[in-house]
Amino acid sequence: MKWQGRRQSKNVVDRRRGGATGAVGGVGVVVMLLIGLALGVDVTPLLSELEGQGGTTQLSAADERAAEFVAVTLADTEEIWADILPDQAGQRYAEPALVLFSGATQSACGGASAATGPFYCPADKQIYLDTDFFVTMERQLGAGGDFAAAYVVAHEVAHSVQDQLGILGEANRVRAQASEVQSNAISVRIELQADCYSGIWARAASRTLGTVERGDLDEALNAARQIGDDTLQRNAGRSVQPHTFTHGTSDQRERWFDKGYQSGDMRQCDTFSVQRL
Structure with a gap:
């Protein structure tokens, strides 16, 4: 991916120099994330507790490079969706902010950590991303490469697009009234649509x-x-349980x-609207 030296988005909020990074970061975050995946436990409360215990963090050259990469990728999504959304949906695109953090931080949707992974928060219209997730993808999940990392950013931006179109709000309203299994099934459809929108972004980028x-x-x-629900469960040593899927199978996400x-x-x-995902 050609990204060095290109325009960077002004919508990046960098929180990585705060206390969270001093408490737990790098390898420690990766280890805690893998423990959570293996045991099916959300370790966000632990990371949040550690958030205030560290001091100011010195960012490495790799950290700075990751931030620059994210800012360039976000700028690309802004340019692409500013054209696509009015053309295909008749609606002006509103650029979401992206919060970079390390270890743990807070969002209007609750705690954000490496355990939760990157996510879009509709309550504050912001994307939350710990760049250590890119390390986890490459070293632990077998999903390396700069375009793989760009796909992660594009996927979260796609949730913002869904939010702006009213799709995300309506889906979450229905989920709140549904059973856990039904809610999970709706979540899968949300995530797969975001994957599809990410594919549209990749086409335009190309x-x-x-x-x-x-x-x-x-x-x-x-x-x-590599981040399909079935693959993650299998690689964590757990049995594959389709009723617990929230993002879709590897085959579905790729397709x-x-x-x-x-x-x-x-x-x-x-x-x-489709019967078969």
């Missing part, structure tokens, strides 16, 4: 921005496969990303 290089698409598709990439059409990403 055809209009010219930033996609040979092998980049394979990196994104591999990332989609819907590719559908967005091949079509470039938001109408093809309607995961809520």
